[in-house]
Amino acid sequence: MEGEPGQIVHSELVYGGAVIMVSSAGRQRPGSSLWPATSAPAAAGGVNTQSVMLYVDNAEEHHARAAAAGAVIVAPLEVHDYGPDYWADRAYGALDPEGHMWWFCERVRNPE
Numbered sequence: 001m002e003g004e005p006g007q008i009v010h011s012e013l014v015y016g017g018a019v020i021m022v023s024s025a026g027r028q029r030p031g032s033s034l035w036p037a038t039s040a041p042a043a044a045g046g047v048n049t050q051s052v053m054l055y056v057d058n059a060e061e062h063h064a065r066a067a068a069a070g071a072v073i074v075a076p077l078e079v080h081d082y083g084p085d086y087w088a089d090r091a092y093g094a095l096d097p098e099g100h101m102w103w104f105c106e107r108v109r110n111p112e
Contacts, residue, residue, distance in 0.1 A: 051101035059106035
C-alpha cells in the first residue's frame, strides 16, 4: 500500500508460509501515542539497530538479482563455515534503499 510519493505504508513479503511486513521509515502507528515513530539508519547517523536474516533457496541467484537491481552489497557472497559440528551457510549482506541491513543465506551443510 503506497503512501506519499516514495513511501510504503504497508507491504508484505511472503516466503513459503512466512509473512514479513515492511513499511517505510518515518511513520508513527496511527492511533497510538505509545508506538514510537520509526527512523531510517541514515537519519540516525547511519547506525543500524537491527537487521533481518532470511534463508533463500539459491543465494548465488538471489545475490545476482539483487546486485542487478542496484542493491548495495556490503558483505560479499561467501560461505560461512562454523565447523564440522555446526552448519555452513552461503550468505551475503545488502542495504535496502533506507539503509537497513539484510542478510540472505542458503544452508549448505547441516550438523550431523
